[in-house]
Amino acid sequence: MFDVMDAKPISKEIDGVSKMIPTESFGVKLLSIGFFVDSSRALVWSGPMASKAIVQLFQEGDWGALDYMISDLPPGIGDFHLSLVGAVPLNGVVIVSTPQFVALADAKKGVGMFQLPSINAPVLGIVENMSYFSPLEEPEKKHHLFGKEGAKKLAEELNVPLLGEIPVVQSICEAGDTGRPAVLQDNTPQAIAYMK
Helix, strand or coil, X not given: CCCCCCCCCCEEEECCEEEECCEXXXXXXXXXXXXXXXXXXXXXXXXXXXXXHHHHHHHCECCCXXXXXXXXXXXXXXXXXXXXXXXXXXXXXXXXXXCCHHHHHHHHHHHHHHCCCCCCCCEEEEEECCCCECCCCCCCCCECECECCHHHHHHHHHCCCEEEECCCCHHHHHHHHHCCCHHHCCCCHHHHHHHC
């Protein structure tokens, strides 16, 4: 999604410790397990192995001074999430969900996990992805393909903010495939939704 499919981060010794130098694209520093494995092969790791690798990306990356650290984790609550919250201090989390019931059930569990006293990470809010589709010829019309206002209702139920609704737009897919973030597509519905 950042046009870094062939990136191979290098290691550098800093103060006697070997650190991974993140790849950078559009001003965003990136490390991914995908950089270190053959993209044509399935990555079959046990939960503990994958969790250890994720924590290594955080702790062994030479991140420098950052405004934000964003981690895109798989849905649900499991080894990845618990390993991360145990190893990295969290200032807040954003839950992303599509509007249908089955996805919202996972989102609700995610919010619940981060609100546990043992984790106690502030939930900054919920973003509804694939919220609606508007045809180019009828931009004012919204077709709710996966349900309507599911994340809004969940945010109200859980007393957390709804941060935004991102539309289903073909050019988001195209932008991801070409490595140009959709937010950079000036004055398009998706760029406006991301900026809001």
